[in-house]
Amino acid sequence: MKPFLLIIMIFSFATGLFAQQKKTIDFIGGARSYMSNSAINVQDSLPDTTTLKRNTGGYALIDMGVNIRPNDKTEIMGMFRIRNEYGGFWGAGVSFDVRQLWLKGIIGNVLRYQLGDLNLKQTPFTLYNNRVQLMDSLPSIFQLQQNIVNYEKFYTNNTWRQQGANVDFGLTFNKYIESIDVNAYLTRLRATDFSSVPDRLLGGFSLAIKQNNKLSYGLHKVSTFDLKGTILDSNVYTNNVTTLYAENKFYYKHNLGILKIELGNSVAKYSKDALAPVLKDYFIHAQAQFVAPANKWVASIAYLNVGPDFRSVGAQSMNVNFNASPNFYTSYANNKLSRPLSIMDLVRNEQIYTTGVSSNLMKPSLMYNAILPFGLATFNRVGVYTKASYQGIKGMDLNASVYKLSEIRGQGTTQLKQFLQAELQTTFQLHQLIGFKKGLLLQTGCRLQQTKRTGAIAVEQVDLKSLAWQVGVNYEFAPKLQLIGGMIFFNAKGNDFVADRNLYTTVDYFTNQKMDVAQQMTALGLKCNISAKSYITALYQSASYQDKLLVMPDYTMKQFLLIYNMTF
Amino acid sequence: MKKILIVISFFLGLTILSCRKENTIDGPSIEDLYSSFKMLSTFKANKDSVDFSTGATVGFSATFNKIVSWKITITGTTSKAKKVFSGQSKSIDAATTIWNGTTTYFPLFAVENCIAKLTIDGVTDTFQVPVKIKNTRTINTSLVIADFESGFNPAWVKFVQTGANMDFNIKSDTSKVQGNSYLNMAGTVNWDWLIGLVDFPATAYSTSANTLNLNANPDAVYFNCLVYGVPNTNMSKVLFQFKEDENADGVFNANNEDEYDYNIDVTWTGWKLVSIKYSDITALVNGQPVTPKGNSIHNPNKIGKISMLHLADKALGAAACKIDFICFTSTPLEL
Numbered sequence: 001m002k003p004f005l006l007i008i009m010i011f012s013f014a015t016g017l018f019a020q021q022k023k024t025i026d027f028i029g030g031a032r033s034y035m036s037n038s039a040i041n042v043q044d045s046l047p048d049t050t051t052l053k054r055n056t057g058g059y060a061l062i063d064m065g066v067n068i069r070p071n072d073k074t075e076i077m078g079m080f081r082i083r084n085e086y087g088g089f090w091g092a093g094v095s096f097d098v099r100q101l102w103l104k105g106i107i108g109n110v111l112r113y114q115l116g117d118l119n120l121k122q123t124p125f126t127l128y129n130n131r132v133q134l135m136d137s138l139p140s141i142f143q144l145q146q147n148i149v150n151y152e153k154f155y156t157n158n159t160w161r162q163q164g165a166n167v168d169f170g171l172t173f174n175k176y177i178e179s180i181d182v183n184a185y186l187t188r189l190r191a192t193d194f195s196s197v198p199d200r201l202l203g204g205f206s207l208a209i210k211q212n213n214k215l216s217y218g219l220h221k222v223s224t225f226d227l228k229g230t231i232l233d234s235n236v237y238t239n240n241v242t243t244l245y246a247e248n249k250f251y252y253k254h255n256l257g258i259l260k261i262e263l264g265n266s267v268a269k270y271s272k273d274a275l276a277p278v279l280k281d282y283f284i285h286a287q288a289q290f291v292a293p294a295n296k297w298v299a300s301i302a303y304l305n306v307g308p309d310f311r312s313v314g315a316q317s318m319n320v321n322f323n324a325s326p327n328f329y330t331s332y333a334n335n336k337l338s339r340p341l342s343i344m345d346l347v348r349n350e351q352i353y354t355t356g357v358s359s360n361l362m363k364p365s366l367m368y369n370a371i372l373p374f375g376l377a378t379f380n381r382v383g384v385y386t387k388a389s390y391q392g393i394k395g396m397d398l399n400a401s402v403y404k405l406s407e408i409r410g411q412g413t414t415q416l417k418q419f420l421q422a423e424l425q426t427t428f429q430l431h432q433l434i435g436f437k438k439g440l441l442l443q444t445g446c447r448l449q450q451t452k453r454t455g456a457i458a459v460e461q462v463d464l465k466s467l468a469w470q471v472g473v474n475y476e477f478a479p480k481l482q483l484i485g486g487m488i489f490f491n492a493k494g495n496d497f498v499a500d501r502n503l504y505t506t507v508d509y510f511t512n513q514k515m516d517v518a519q520q521m522t523a524l525g526l527k528c529n530i531s532a533k534s535y536i537t538a539l540y541q542s543a544s545y546q547d548k549l550l551v552m553p554d555y556t557m558k559q560f561l562l563i564y565n566m567t568f
Numbered sequence: 569m570k571k572i573l574i575v576i577s578f579f580l581g582l583t584i585l586s587c588r589k590e591n592t593i594d595g596p597s598i599e600d601l602y603s604s605f606k607m608l609s610t611f612k613a614n615k616d617s618v619d620f621s622t623g624a625t626v627g628f629s630a631t632f633n634k635i636v637s638w639k640i641t642i643t644g645t646t647s648k649a650k651k652v653f654s655g656q657s658k659s660i661d662a663a664t665t666i667w668n669g670t671t672t673y674f675p676l677f678a679v680e681n682c683i684a685k686l687t688i689d690g691v692t693d694t695f696q697v698p699v700k701i702k703n704t705r706t707i708n709t710s711l712v713i714a715d716f717e718s719g720f721n722p723a724w725v726k727f728v729q730t731g732a733n734m735d736f737n738i739k740s741d742t743s744k745v746q747g748n749s750y751l752n753m754a755g756t757v758n759w760d761w762l763i764g765l766v767d768f769p770a771t772a773y774s775t776s777a778n779t780l781n782l783n784a785n786p787d788a789v790y791f792n793c794l795v796y797g798v799p800n801t802n803m804s805k806v807l808f809q810f811k812e813d814e815n816a817d818g819v820f821n822a823n824n825e826d827e828y829d830y831n832i833d834v835t836w837t838g839w840k841l842v843s844i845k846y847s848d849i850t851a852l853v854n855g856q857p858v859t860p861k862g863n864s865i866h867n868p869n870k871i872g873k874i875s876m877l878h879l880a881d882k883a884l885g886a887a888a889c890k891i892d893f894i895c896f897t898s899t900p901l902e903l
Contacts, residue, residue: 412594
């Protein structure tokens with residue numbers, strides 16, 4: 001009943017405002033219908049008489065947002081979601097939720113503010129949604145399923161969705177410096193349980209100084225802290241990260257050169273816990289980038305050094321919880337084993353994706369990303385990386401990157417792991433390249449990750465290799481009608497040691513994880529672009545998970561999907 | 569060219585700036601966690617025979633390639649007494665793993681040959697060395713109340729209830745723990761808690777004084793005894809009553825002199841050493857602490873009589889236990 005009342009109140013408020021002059025009101029939102037019919041086939045060693053092997057269902061939802069501007073200095077946004085599971089009617093399976101609620105405005109033409117839901121981002125070392133992905137981009141048949149996850153979890157431009165308050169203002173000057181922009185925020189990361197878990201807040205600010213068109217520099221600060229007094233225990237956690245950055249642009253033979261540097265330190269500690277270590281460390285990230293005229297090519301080389309004790313809650317949160325259980329086919333083998341996540345889960349399962357910054361350090365997955373699980377903020381990494389992209393030929397887009405890193409401090413040994421990651425992505429607009437009349441898009445990509453450690457003794461040795469490659473085709477055989485298809489192959493083989501970390505994020509134990517897993521996902525479908533903001537698609541996809549070490553039973557999932565999606 | 573040099577200098581400077589040397593490692597050593605076990609130096613004792621009566625000791629040593637959970641069990645070939653050391657480490661050090669002749673599992677060691685056996689968790693091999701005891705250790709006591717080696721002292725007063733299978737006698741059999749004899753206390757009394765008692769008056773230990781010759785400081789006096797719990801019988805209670813003759817008139821007056829009580833519920837099987845500081849012993853009535861009726865000061869040097877009662881729940885039937893080496897020491901007794 002509460003959501004109904006809330007809707008009525010907002011609409012009444014909106015109508016009241018609308019009745020006055022100079023007020024505007026817009027309706028925005030989206031709608032989606034999602035129908036799925038799937039089956040799982042498991043290579044059971046014993047007859048499985050309890051696990052359900054088929055699943056059918058889906059939902060229809062509408063997100064209805066009201067954007068109200070009662071005056072030229074205030075904007076209010078409220079979005080509600082009505083969702084109905086297929087098969088549910090008149091209450092059963094129907095849910096009403098508040099999806100977004102924020103208010104923003106400007107005070108005295110100087111200070112901008114926003115209250116409620118915030119999309120926040122600073123830098124990859126302070127506050128940043130380092131997306132866990134197999135590759136930087138997916139073939140379009142998989143990307144459209146990822147886009148649904150992105151929409152559901154508010155993933156836009158590496159921001160984290162938080163709740164709190166944000167203010168920013170800017171100053172311009174005539175002499176010495178051009179402008180100063182200041183942004184500050186305070187959000188609630190975790191609510192207290194009134195007994196043992198205190199309120200945890202996340203706050204920070206950025207100070208950006210633009211000296212001139214070529215030189216800019218500034219400061220970022222982010223702090224995660226427990227609010228004293230929200231529980232009886234006065235032992236509180238704090239994590240402070242402070243970084244300085246500078247950026248200088250110059251021209252070399254008509255090519256734009258950009259030098260960037262960001263360096264900073266972190267302190268993580270508990271105030272009254274004798275067992276808790278005080279973790280202090282620093283990082284340096286420096287990058288030189290060259291951009292050819294008209295962005296024909298872009299190349300960069302960077303140096304990265306992130307200390308083993310560098311802790312940054314806002315930057316070291318993953319958007320995938322690898323310990324989460326999938327919401328379909330959660331267990332198998334007579335419901336005795338938890339089904340391991342597959343690339344199909346990574347592509348489309350929104351249940352394993354997180355909504356905000358995690359208050360504790362999450363456990364990464366060695367299989368999917370052993371090298372930079374927390375993005376550039378991954379601690380205990382030093383080395384260089386280079387990126388290059390080429391768009392010199394119309395209809396062709398090439399992107400490549402290579403990371404060559406190593407550990408700074410040994411994990412359970414004085415020997416250090418060496419990391420190599422190489423990735424290549426290509427997009428060919430074949431209709432442009434070969435003069436084909438109908439739209440034909442070919443996407444390819446591959447990523448290699450290699451982790452090695454040559455131990456002084458055999459037991460310390462690490463040799464883990466993962467290879468992902470993908471191909472996607474998009475053929476517009478009739479106006480607005482596309483045949484779409486794609487494949488992803490993924491192999492991970494070898495061994496590495498998983499660090500079991502305690503509450504203080506220090507290592508208690510190393511588990512030697514051996515794996516030899518081969519996965520494959522293929523999909524084929526038809527897509528009808530009804531308009532620029534809506535489409536309907538029918539897909540058939542299959543994903544197989546094969547564990548050659550026989551740790552977990554192999555399985556294959558097949559799924560038919562009918563998706564209608566629109567935004568307005 | 570100048571700009572390229574700037575870029576190169578920029579990175580070179582950063583590399584130098586960020587140079588760090590890490591000598592530590594994160595977490596436990598993987599070698600310790602995962603490598604297969606190897607004995608780097610053999611298990612040995614620093615002497616093959618020892619005279620514990622002179623205060624001599626034996627140390628054991630061994631070195632492994634990783635941290636292991638280890639246990640050394642020294643067993644007397646004749647007495648079957650056992651001494652156990654255990655730990656979790658990468659080495660066993662003769663300076664810290666020292667055997668002074670004491671016992672973990674009774675009886676006490678005798679003059680005999682012993683075998684020290686090293687076992688390691690997860691390792692099937694065992695390692696052993698022989699050690700010969702030339703003389704057992706000297707036990708330092710302040711006063712031995714009863715070790716039953718010389719029979720029943722005529723000054724002691726024994727009372728045994730009427731019941732079935734009553735056995736309140738000194739025995740010398742395979743159950744012996746210290747010396748050759750102990751007191752057996754067994755029987756069935758289905759009408760009273762008391763099975764039997766023995767009074768140890770101070771006059772049994774001195775012809776000139778009415779109180780025991782003990783230190784006046786109750787924090788420097790420990791009461792000790794060895795109690796044997798008989799398997800598969802009902803629980804025995806052994807109650808010691810320390811009756812202080814505060815006015816040293818040779819008579820304990822329960823109305824105006826202190827009595828402290830130490831109740832032992834025999835919940836175990838086999839021999840066990842019980843040791844308590846005299847100042848920790850309280851006055852009890854029906855098992856509940858009460859204020860003593862005398863000066864309420866623990867005066868071990870004024871103990872006129874010790875009564876030892878063997879009690880058992882009358883509803884349960886037969887009860888049995890054994891007792892030996894009732895004594896006082898200045899520190900907790902180590903056997």
